[in-house]
Amino acid sequence: MNDYLLKNDRDRDCPTDGGDRFQIEVDNAIFSVDLDRHRVLVLLVRQRNSSRFDRWCLPGTFVRLGESLEAAAHRIMSERIRARNLYLEQLYTFDGHSDPLDDRLSHQQLPPPDDGNLTLENPYISVSYFALVRWDEARIMGEGAIGTSWYPLNQVPPLIANYDRILQYGYKRLRNKLEYSPVAFEVLPETFTLSEVYQLYTAVLGEDFSDYSNFRSRLLKLGFLSDTGQKVSRGAGRPASLYRFDARAFEPLKDKPMVFI
Amino acid sequence: MNDYLLKNDRDRDCPTDGGDRFQIEVDNAIFSVDLDRHRVLVLLVRQRNSSRFDRWCLPGTFVRLGESLEAAAHRIMSERIRARNLYLEQLYTFDGHSDPLDDRLSHQQLPPPDDGNLTLENPYISVSYFALVRWDEARIMGEGAIGTSWYPLNQVPPLIANYDRILQYGYKRLRNKLEYSPVAFEVLPETFTLSEVYQLYTAVLGEDFSDYSNFRSRLLKLGFLSDTGQKVSRGAGRPASLYRFDARAFEPLKDKPMVFI
DNA sequence: GCAAAAGTGTTCCGACTACACCCATGC
DNA sequence: GCATGGGTGTAGTCGGAACACTTTTGC
Numbered sequence: 001m002n003d004y005l006l007k008n009d010r011d012r013d014c015p016t017d018g019g020d021r022f023q024i025e026v027d028n029a030i031f032s033v034d035l036d037r038h039r040v041l042v043l044l045v046r047q048r049n050s051s052r053f054d055r056w057c058l059p060g061t062f063v064r065l066g067e068s069l070e071a072a073a074h075r076i077m078s079e080r081i082r083a084r085n086l087y088l089e090q091l092y093t094f095d096g097h098s099d100p101l102d103d104r105l106s107h108q109q110l111p112p113p114d115d116g117n118l119t120l121e122n123p124y125i126s127v128s129y130f131a132l133v134r135w136d137e138a139r140i141m142g143e144g145a146i147g148t149s150w151y152p153l154n155q156v157p158p159l160i161a162n163y164d165r166i167l168q169y170g171y172k173r174l175r176n177k178l179e180y181s182p183v184a185f186e187v188l189p190e191t192f193t194l195s196e197v198y199q200l201y202t203a204v205l206g207e208d209f210s211d212y213s214n215f216r217s218r219l220l221k222l223g224f225l226s227d228t229g230q231k232v233s234r235g236a237g238r239p240a241s242l243y244r245f246d247a248r249a250f251e252p253l254k255d256k257p258m259v260f261i
Numbered sequence: 262m263n264d265y266l267l268k269n270d271r272d273r274d275c276p277t278d279g280g281d282r283f284q285i286e287v288d289n290a291i292f293s294v295d296l297d298r299h300r301v302l303v304l305l306v307r308q309r310n311s312s313r314f315d316r317w318c319l320p321g322t323f324v325r326l327g328e329s330l331e332a333a334a335h336r337i338m339s340e341r342i343r344a345r346n347l348y349l350e351q352l353y354t355f356d357g358h359s360d361p362l363d364d365r366l367s368h369q370q371l372p373p374p375d376d377g378n379l380t381l382e383n384p385y386i387s388v389s390y391f392a393l394v395r396w397d398e399a400r401i402m403g404e405g406a407i408g409t410s411w412y413p414l415n416q417v418p419p420l421i422a423n424y425d426r427i428l429q430y431g432y433k434r435l436r437n438k439l440e441y442s443p444v445a446f447e448v449l450p451e452t453f454t455l456s457e458v459y460q461l462y463t464a465v466l467g468e469d470f471s472d473y474s475n476f477r478s479r480l481l482k483l484g485f486l487s488d489t490g491q492k493v494s495r496g497a498g499r500p501a502s503l504y505r506f507d508a509r510a511f512e513p514l515k516d517k518p519m520v521f522i
Numbered sequence: 523g524c525a526a527a528a529g530t531g532t533t534c535c536g537a538c539t540a541c542a543c544c545c546a547t548g549c
Numbered sequence: 550g551c552a553t554g555g556g557t558g559t560a561g562t563c564g565g566a567a568c569a570c571t572t573t574t575g576c
Contacts (some may be wrong), residue, residue, distance in 0.1 A: 234527085
C-alpha cells in the first residue's frame with residue numbers, strides 16, 4: 001500500500017516516518033456562567049452552507065504547520081471573543097469517519113457539494129479543548145465572528161454530528177472541574193462574595209448539590225480564601241464580605257485530592 | 262499561505278477542508294502488575310538506529326487511512342503481546358516540534374540520517390493510550406516483536422524525549438484509575454483472593470496507602486464482589502476465599518463517584 | 523417592623539483509622 | 550506448638566448533612 005508497511009516490517013521500532021497524513025481539527029467547548037440569569041452558556045458557531053437550514057457546531061479550526069495544538073485552541077478563542085481571563089485544557093481526541101457533511105447530507109437529501117477533494121470517507125481527527133471564561137469578558141467580537149453566539153445549555157440547537165459528543169464530554173468535564181479543582185476562581189472576578197461562588201456552583205451542578213451554609217464553611221476551612229475586609233451590598237439583605245483567592249495559600253494543596261462541593 | 266486562509270475568511274464557520282496535513286502517531290503506555298514480584302511493569306521498545314547507542318520508547322505506530330485511533334492502539338497491542346484481557350483508554354494528545362530524531366541528534370552528535378523528507382521541523386501529533394494487561398497474558402510475542410521488553414517502573418532506562426511525558430502521565434492515570442474505578446478487576450484472574458487485590462493495590466500505590474483489614478471491609482461493603490465459596494491455599498496460613506467480580510451488582514454504581522482504596 | 527440575604531452554631535450520624543483479636547493451615 | 554497469612558470486631562475520631570438561629574441591611 002504505502003511505504004510504512006515496508007518501514008514497519010524492516011525496523012519494528014519507534015515510528016519515524018511513513019504514515020498517512022491527516023488534517024487535524026481543534027474544536028473548543030467554551031463555557032461561561034451567567035450568574036445573574038443563573039445559567040451555563042456554551043459558544044456555538046453557525047454552519048452556513050448551500051442549504052437553507054442552519055446547523056450549529058462548536059468553534060473550531062484546522063491546525064497549521066508549526067502551530068501547537070494549544071496554540072490553535074487559543075487562536076480559536078481570540079478569533080471569537082475578547083476574553084483575557086480564561087481556563088483552557090485539552091479534553092479528548094475524537095476521530096470519526098462520519099464527516100460533518102455526512103450528517104448534512106443524510107438529513108437533507110442534497111447531492112454532495114462540489115468541495116473538491118472532500119468526500120464522505122474523508123477521515124478527520126478532532127482534538128477538543130475545554131474552556132471556561134468570565135461572563136463579563138465573554139462578549140463576542142463583532143468583526144469576523146458573524147454567526148457566533150452563546151446558547152444556554154438547556155437550549156442548545158441540534159449540532160452537527162460529532163460536536164454533540166464533544167459538548168457532552170465538555171460539560172461533564174466542567175462539572176468535574178468544579179468539584180475537584182479551584183477552576184471557579186479563575187473565572188470569578190478578582191474579589192467576590194461567597195454567595196457568588198455558590199451561585200456559580202449551583203448554576204453548573206444544580207440547586208441541590210449542597211446546602212449554602214455547609215458549602216460556605218467547607219470552602220472557608222480549606223484556607224485559601226482571604227477576607228478583604230470590604231463589604232458589598234447587593235440590594236436588600238446584609239452586605240456580603242468580599243473574598244480573594246490566595247494563590248500562595250493554595251500552593252501546598254495543589255496536588256492533593258480535594259472536594260470543593 | 263494555503264487556501265485555508267481564504268476559506269476561513271470567506272466562511273467563518275465550521276472547518277470543512279483546507280488544513281495542513283500531519284502524521285498521527287499513536288503511542289501506548291502499557292502497564293502490567295506482577296503480583297509475585299510485587300512490581301509494576303511497562304512495555305518498552307528499543308529504538309534501533311544507525312548509532313551504537315540503544316534508546317527506548319513506548320510502542321507506537323502511525324495511524325493509517327481509514328483506521329480509527331482506538332483501532333491503531335489495539336493494533337499496537339496485538340503486534341507486541343498476546344493479551345486477551347486488557348483495559349485500554351485514551352490518555353492525552355501530545356504535540357511537539359522536537360522530533361524523536363531531534364533527541365538522538367543532540368545526544369550523539371551524528372549527522373541527520375538520510376530518511377528522505379524527515380526533518381527536525383517535522384511536526385508530529387501523538388495520541389497516547391493507556392493500557393493495563395494481565396501479567397499472565399503479558400508474554401511478548403516472539404516473531405515481529407524483537408526489541409520489546411517489560412521494564413519495572415523503577416528501572417526504566419532513558420526514553421527518547423517525548424515518551425517520558427507519556428509514561429509519567431500514564432502512571433498517574435494508572436494510580437487514579439485504581440483509586441476511582443474498578444479497573445483492577447479487569448486485569449485480575451476470573452476468581453481471586455482479596456489479598457491478591459490488596460497486593461495489586463500496594464504494588465501500584467505503595468505499601469502505606471491503607472491497612473489490609475480496612476481495605477478488605479471497604480471493598481466488601483461496596484457489594485460487587487461475590488464469594489465463590491471456593492478456598493485456595495497459598496503456602497502456609499489459612500486458605501483464602503476466592504471472589505468474583507459481579508458486573509450486575511456493579512452496574513448501578515457505575516456512574517457514582519467511588520473510592521476504592 | 524418586616525423581608526431578605528449573610529453568616530454562625532449545634533446536633534446527629536455515618537465512615538474511616540487504628541488497632542486488637544480470632545481462625546485455619548503447613549511444618 | 551508455632552509461624553504465617555486470612556478474616557472479624559471494636560473504640561475513637563473526624564467530617565459532612567441538616568437545620569435552627571443570629572446579624573445586618575433595604576424598605
